[in-house]
Amino acid sequence: MRFLQKMAAGLFMTFALAGIASAQADYPNKPIRWIVAYPPGGSTDVTARLMAQWLSARLGQQVIVDNRAGGGNNIGTEAAIRSAPDGYTIFLVNPANAINATLYPKLPFNFLEDMTPVGGIIRVPNVMTVRKDFPAKTVAEFIDYAKKNPGKVNMASSGSGTSVHLSGELFKSMAGIDMKHIPYKGAGPATTDLIAGQVDVIFDNMPSIIGHIRNGTVRPLGVTSAQRSPALPDVQAIAETVPGYEASAWFGVSAPKGTPAYAIERLNREINAALNDPGMKEKLANLGGVPIPGTPEQFWQLQRMETEKWAKTVQFSGAKAE
Incomplete structure (x- = not known):
């Protein structure tokens, strides 16, 4: 009897391993859903759609962008977390996922863990x-x-707690100045009022503002990356005046906890291949983006460091979720 039990266990393990090997070899064998927690058209969505086109061609299966906007990024995030961890749902990670960990004190999930x-x-x-x-x-x-006119400079943002808002708050704290925050429901109306002269300054995402800069309707003073951007080479980095300042937006991919390692490895390999492709690099550069290839662990470390960094800024600014 014991011999038969061992044989049955061995056969079960053999079939299980064969099933895993088959799933790995076949992956992906159906379309992949890519959840983006913003409406179509913004820099987050555009980034996902560029990469989705590449992945669709490389994987031989359609990668379909699923826009789940609302809740300050949290609706789409929770939808991704609750999805089956089978390799067929991925999520576009962005600074809101790091910011919201502190901005929303009672989230029903822990992004870094889930x-x-x-x-x-x-x-x-x-x-x-x-x-x-x-x-x-x-x-x-x-x-x-600003120091000579404390509280009189109006700083527009795309909303309280956004990366646009907190980039300005970080600047305030490091430069030792006071500005009045004017939150808008999106970068579009904020930029419209900046062009009209109703507000003084915005720390907007480059893809959203660069067209207005090139048209000459607004004037750039500095980029928030640690070094100057190739997209605006004549514009100084804020860090040249405020040492240590850095507040770049960043985008990457995560999947529900428990997603098979073979799916993570394949997706990571294809994304890194895209970031080394001259044509894709040119498209991303047109968005003002600098590729950040690497391992899943390196991307997790980036998310962890950004979560810790923005927690301090949220606390300093007193930002509240809208």
Whole structure:
């Protein structure tokens, strides 16, 4: 009897391993859903759609972007977390996932624990941009003006607690100045008022603001990345005036916890291949993005560090979820 039990156990293990090997060899054998927690058209969505086109061609299966906007990014995030961990649902990670860990004190999930990292895609700087007739022409002049006019500079944002808002709050704290925060429901109306001269400054995502900069309707003072951006090479990095300042947006991919390792490995390999492809790099550069290839572990470490960094800024600013 014991011999038969051992034989049955051995056969079960053999069939199980064969099943895993077959699933690995066949992956993917149906379309993959890519949840994006924003509406179509923004920089987050555009980034996902560029990479989805690449992955569809490389994987031989359609990668379909599923926009789940609302709740400050949390609706889409929770939908991804609750999805089956079978390799057929992925999620576009962005700074909101790091910010919301502190901004929302009672989330029904822990993003770092409930999602499995796949890999990074790009870093994209925000741009400190002022109305066309603002008196300051440089970051140093802006700081001097704000110190002489405490609380009189109006800082627009795409909403309380967004990366656009908190990039400005981080600047306030490190530069030792006071600005009045004016939150909008999205970057579009905020930029419209900046062009009209109703507000003074915004720290907007580069893909959203760069067209207005190139048209000359607003004026850039500095990029929020640690170094100057190839997309705006003549615009200084804020860190050149405020040492240590860095507040880039970043995008990457995660999957529900428990997603098979073979799926994570395949997706990571194809994403890294995209980031080394000249054509894809050119498309991402047009968004102002710098590729951040690497391992799943490296992407997880980036998320952890960003979560810790933005927790301090949320606490300093007193930002509240809208």
